[in-house]
Amino acid sequence: MPRIRAGGSASCRGIRCSAWTRSWGRLFPFTGRGNFPTLSVQPRLIVQVVRARLEERGICVKDVRLNGSAASHVLHQDTGLGYKDLDLIFGVSLKDDQAFRLVKDVVLDCLYDFLPAGVSRERITALTLKEAYVQKLVKVCNDTDRWSLISLSNNTGKNVELKFVDSLRRQFEFSVDSFQICLDSLLLFDRCSETPMSESFHPTVIGESMYGDFGEAMDHLCMRTIATRSPEEIRGGGLLKYCHLLVRGFRPSSEADMKQMQRYMCSRFFIDFSDIGEQQRKLGGLSAKPLCGDGAQTVVNESTVCLMGHERRQTLSLISMLALRVLAEQNAIPTVTNVTCYYQPAPYVQDINFSNYYIAHVQPTQISQCHSSYQTWLPCS
Numbered sequence: 001m002p003r004i005r006a007g008g009s010a011s012c013r014g015i016r017c018s019a020w021t022r023s024w025g026r027l028f029p030f031t032g033r034g035n036f037p038t039l040s041v042q043p044r045l046i047v048q049v050v051r052a053r054l055e056e057r058g059i060c061v062k063d064v065r066l067n068g069s070a071a072s073h074v075l076h077q078d079t080g081l082g083y084k085d086l087d088l089i090f091g092v093s094l095k096d097d098q099a100f101r102l103v104k105d106v107v108l109d110c111l112y113d114f115l116p117a118g119v120s121r122e123r124i125t126a127l128t129l130k131e132a133y134v135q136k137l138v139k140v141c142n143d144t145d146r147w148s149l150i151s152l153s154n155n156t157g158k159n160v161e162l163k164f165v166d167s168l169r170r171q172f173e174f175s176v177d178s179f180q181i182c183l184d185s186l187l188l189f190d191r192c193s194e195t196p197m198s199e200s201f202h203p204t205v206i207g208e209s210m211y212g213d214f215g216e217a218m219d220h221l222c223m224r225t226i227a228t229r230s231p232e233e234i235r236g237g238g239l240l241k242y243c244h245l246l247v248r249g250f251r252p253s254s255e256a257d258m259k260q261m262q263r264y265m266c267s268r269f270f271i272d273f274s275d276i277g278e279q280q281r282k283l284g285g286l287s288a289k290p291l292c293g294d295g296a297q298t299v300v301n302e303s304t305v306c307l308m309g310h311e312r313r314q315t316l317s318l319i320s321m322l323a324l325r326v327l328a329e330q331n332a333i334p335t336v337t338n339v340t341c342y343y344q345p346a347p348y349v350q351d352i353n354f355s356n357y358y359i360a361h362v363q364p365t366q367i368s369q370c371h372s373s374y375q376t377w378l379p380c381s
Contacts, residue, residue, distance in 0.1 A: 026042065026043075027040040027041065027042055028040070028041060028042070028043060028046075028086065028154065028158070028160055029154060029155075029156075030111075030114075030133050030152045030153060030154060030160070031133075031153050031154055031155040032132045032133055033131065033132050033133075033153075034132065036132040036133070037115070037116055037119060039111070039114045039115065039116070039133070041114050043086060043088070043160065044186070044187075044190055046088075046110070046160065046162075047064055047088060047183065047187065048187060048190065048191075049110050049113070050090070050106060050107060050110055050162065051064060051090065051187070053106045053109065053110060054090070054092065054102075054103070054106055057102055057106060059092050059093065059099065059102060059103065059106075060092070060093065061090050061091065061092055062091035062092070063091045063182055063183075063184050064088060064089065064090055064091070064182070064183045064184060064187065065088070065089040065091070065180040065181060065182050065183060066086075066087070066088060066089075066180065066181040066183055067087040067088070067089045067163070067171070067179075067180050068083075068085070068087040068172075068177050068179075069081060069082075069083040069084055069085070069087070069177055070083040070085070070086050070087055071087075071179040071180055071181045071207070072176055072177055072179050072221055074181060075179055075181075075207065075218065075221065076218070076221045076222055079176070079221060079222075079224060079248070081176075081245075081248055083158075084158060084159075085151070085158060085159045085160070085161045086158065086159070086160045086161065087161045087163065088160070088161065088162055088163065088183075089163045089164075089165055089180065090162065090163070090164045090165070091165060092164050092165070092166060093166055094141075094146045094147070094148070094164065094166035095166075097141075100139055100141070100148055103148055103150075103164045104137070104148070104150065105126065107150050107162060108126040108129050108130060108134075109126070111129045111133055111152075112124065112126075112129060133152055133153060134150060134151065134152060134153065135151045135152065135153035135159060136149065136150075136151035136159075136161075137149070137150055137151075138151075144167065144169040145167060145168055145169055146165075146166035146167045146168075147163060147164060147165040147166060147167070147168050148163070148164045149161060149162070149163045149164075150162045150164075169233075170230075170233050170234075171210045172210045172211060172228075173228065173234050173237075173238040173241050173242075174220075174226055174227065174228045174238075174241065174242070174245065175209070175211040175216065175217040175220045175221075175225075175227045175228060176217065176220050176221045176225075176226070176245070176250070177241070178209045178210040178211035178217055179207060179208070179209055179210075179217065179221075180207070180208050180209075180210060181205055181206070181207045181208075182205065182206045182207075182208070183205070185203035185204055185205055185206075186203055186205065188203070189202075189203040211227075211228075211229065212229070220253070224248075224249055224250040224251065225250065225251065225252075225253050226242065226245050226246075226250050226251060226252045226253065226258075227252070227253040228261070231260070231261040231264045231265065232264045232268075234264070234265055234268060235268060235272055236265075236268050236269040236270075236271065236272030236273050237269075237272075238265050238268070238269075239265040239266060239268070239269040240269075242261075242262070242265055
């Protein structure tokens, strides 16, 4: 089983782990839409084939890394967080649009090869495979960030996300998800050794923390502590990650810093997702737990200073609706005619439109989609 080696930098540290060994060889299903079959492929095979094809086409892969919550889970499995996606980073050079297109074409060609025997390939095109197996396709190209993401869909929620990174200004949101594990030694072991990995025979693996201090980040992970650097740089989705950590029992390292951080994240959320339709799409991908209890409602209500009263109530009502819908699907709420949610406005709110409590009545059996789309964010004074 792999062992993480201590490096010379404060971002690296030696830790023994075994979780990735099991995941490295297990089958991950890619769920096809329509009549397309499910593809069951080992992560090690995906990485090996994609890397080899890229290098055949002239794109050098500097390294391959396991990133984010999956890397955190490998390092410490007792946090209660688990992991959602298998996030794999390929370090490549994306110097022009042709390189971006080439990366996409290579991944789709690999999917073609993963199709099971007996499937007629004559009429299957790259576009068809994209529609069948790719849940998300992202390209970012600006002065500071050059990367692309291809997310392969899985109906259990654990997607395999292939991220091809030339440059990325910020690679983490909080210290507990700042870890990366370099997989190059495992790839070399697979190619060169005929003996399977065991307790006494295994490669050395290097782990790093993008937070900057591996030891401090590991302490945060083990102690369930929320900490970050430069919270104003965290994009809108960081607010949802923060709520997820809160409901999993993580607590901020500083109450004073927490208030400031929450305001930054709430403001950025409403900048990046400025109308109710965008908010619904983003929140709709969450499980019920971050939307309930002391999750998103409390944080949005207490720390949002850039919304008018009716806009705040609109967002809180949306959160209640989505949480209730998911809970109803899981049979996790009682059978009642309606559910009433109460929100206590933050002490600093002086908006005359606020009453002491906001009451949202939601009918569980008649939850409709939000179709209105209009701006909800206002500049901070």
